[in-house]
Amino acid sequence: xxxxxxxxxxxxxxxxxxxxxxxxxxSGDLSVYWYQQSLDQGLQFLIQYYNGxxxxxxxxxxxxxxxxxxxLHSELNLSSLExxxxxxxxxxxxxxxxxxxxxxxxxxxTRLTVV
Amino acid sequence: AQSVTQLGSHVxxxxxxxxxxxxxxxxxxxxxxxxxxxxxxxxxxLLLKYTTGATLVKGINGFEAxxxxxxxxxxxxxxxxxxxxxxxxxxxxxxxxGFQKLxxxxxxxxxVSP
Numbered sequence: 291x292x293x294x295x296x297x298x299x300x301x302x303x304x305x306x307x308x309x310x311x312x313x314x315x316x317s318g319d320l321s322v323y324w325y326q327q328s329l330d331q332g333l334q335f336l337i338q339y340y341n342g343x344x345x346x347x348x349x350x351x352x353x354x355x356x357x358x359x360x361x362l363h364s365e366l367n368l369s370s371l372e373x374x375x376x377x378x379x380x381x382x383x384x385x386x387x388x389x390x391x392x393x394x395x396x397x398x399x400t401r402l403t404v405v
Numbered sequence: 406a407q408s409v410t411q412l413g414s415h416v417x418x419x420x421x422x423x424x425x426x427x428x429x430x431x432x433x434x435x436x437x438x439x440x441x442x443x444x445x446x447x448x449x450x451l452l453l454k455y456t457t458g459a460t461l462v463k464g465i466n467g468f469e470a471x472x473x474x475x476x477x478x479x480x481x482x483x484x485x486x487x488x489x490x491x492x493x494x495x496x497x498x499x500x501x502x503g504f505q506k507l508x509x510x511x512x513x514x515x516x517v518s519p
Binding site for chain 1: 497506
């Protein structure tokens, strides 16, 4: 157990629908990062939050949004889902202070299948 | 901007053979470098990291990597492969812009045959 908790582990939904993925960071970590992993795109950085504030954006579609709550858990919202959104979505957290100097701790991911 | 290039999307070795996974980086500042491993249907797990100091870094499961500034490389090695080493391996570098997120390579799948 890495200490980063992601729910649900698996999600199957239809095109056009909206889903919410949840992440609880490791105790004491203030930064949360979201990544998408697909066969054709590899590991793509989506967005980063630090202590409730958005810090960096990567290749995140406008249909996707995220937030980090006061208790530091984070949610990634995916709407108007398309078949191409099927992927593994990972959450990671980093040590207090937000620095990536010491690496990330990853959750086990949510596998999203859009049918 | 910082980036990493992993040479070879797939590497095949026999059990007991040397494992060498290549990673070259690009960075305008002293880099912080990482290797992660991903087993099937699992998240990424930190194998080892180079921040400052000794250039030969030892990690978990018998893996090690050497930071070579002159070659801008951070190759991952293991003297003797085990079947359990079969996984995908990712090299990453810390960005020095923004809020210092990590940038990952495209990954190398290690296949180990008996």
